[in-house]
Amino acid sequence: MYPTIDYVVNQTAYFPQRAYSKQQYDQVNAPPLIKNNNNPSLYFSAAKKDTYRGNSYHDDAGSDYFTQPFTPSIFLAPGFKEVIPKNHEQAIEFARETFKLMTGKELPENVLIEIHPRAEFRLIHSRFGRWDEGIRGFSINGHERKLIFIRETDLCSMLITIGHEIGHVNSDTLPNAHDEEAKAFAFTIEWANILKKSDIGGVGSSIKDEFTFNPAKNGLHDIAFAFVDFMAKNGRKSLELHDDLVKKYVSIFNPMYNK
Numbered sequence: 001m002y003p004t005i006d007y008v009v010n011q012t013a014y015f016p017q018r019a020y021s022k023q024q025y026d027q028v029n030a031p032p033l034i035k036n037n038n039n040p041s042l043y044f045s046a047a048k049k050d051t052y053r054g055n056s057y058h059d060d061a062g063s064d065y066f067t068q069p070f071t072p073s074i075f076l077a078p079g080f081k082e083v084i085p086k087n088h089e090q091a092i093e094f095a096r097e098t099f100k101l102m103t104g105k106e107l108p109e110n111v112l113i114e115i116h117p118r119a120e121f122r123l124i125h126s127r128f129g130r131w132d133e134g135i136r137g138f139s140i141n142g143h144e145r146k147l148i149f150i151r152e153t154d155l156c157s158m159l160i161t162i163g164h165e166i167g168h169v170n171s172d173t174l175p176n177a178h179d180e181e182a183k184a185f186a187f188t189i190e191w192a193n194i195l196k197k198s199d200i201g202g203v204g205s206s207i208k209d210e211f212t213f214n215p216a217k218n219g220l221h222d223i224a225f226a227f228v229d230f231m232a233k234n235g236r237k238s239l240e241l242h243d244d245l246v247k248k249y250v251s252i253f254n255p256m257y258n259k
Helices: 022-027 088-103 118-125 155-169 177-198 221-233 238-246
Strands: 050-053 056-059 064-066 111-116 137-141 146-151
Touching: 088 111, 088 155, 088 177, 111 118, 111 155, 118 146, 137 155, 146 155, 155 177, 177 221, 177 238, 221 238
Parallel strands: 111 146
Antiparallel strands: 050 056, 056 064, 064 137, 137 146
């Protein structure tokens, strides 16, 4: 049985499925740096020098831009029925409802969500990173404002993507890319469970009964997803694991569990 996380804090173990040193995971598939000093973002007017940190772009003012592709389809049931929201605000309201059911709190006012058609979304994204058709959303984890940009698709895919991005921005960015992605992924699992259980926006039947994942083997998502799956099979609930990662009680590179 997996003990309480407080019991095992400061203990050490290893993650057997795949090991990367800090130097290695900082170098895995790192995209080219985007210099914003000549191309400022839509929301940050000051020129900022970017440095790459894990799967995000980190500027001198402390904002992290999460631009790695996330695929909501891994949560979707085969042949799911696409539900189209009446408008973008309805989808955002469903997200606020899900957040409250999941956390018991209102979505913070500084978390701003925007939904854009593909062309507009790609244009906005071009200010932050290399384009990939698999990108369904990205986020900016700023000190004052948390910005989430979502590509317009069906309601279920958008809601799952919103949940994933909230999982990034609802707490401080973690020191390494793998823990940060695991944090967001653990949050997304609980988020998808709430969507299904409460049938938010009528998308419950579109979500799998059980989640089995086959993420891209890119040295980031496969490691992060495998870690979350491993911890879940050893008794950690997804939201608890998210909180443990936020508190830095656990890490992919120093996980704390019983074999």
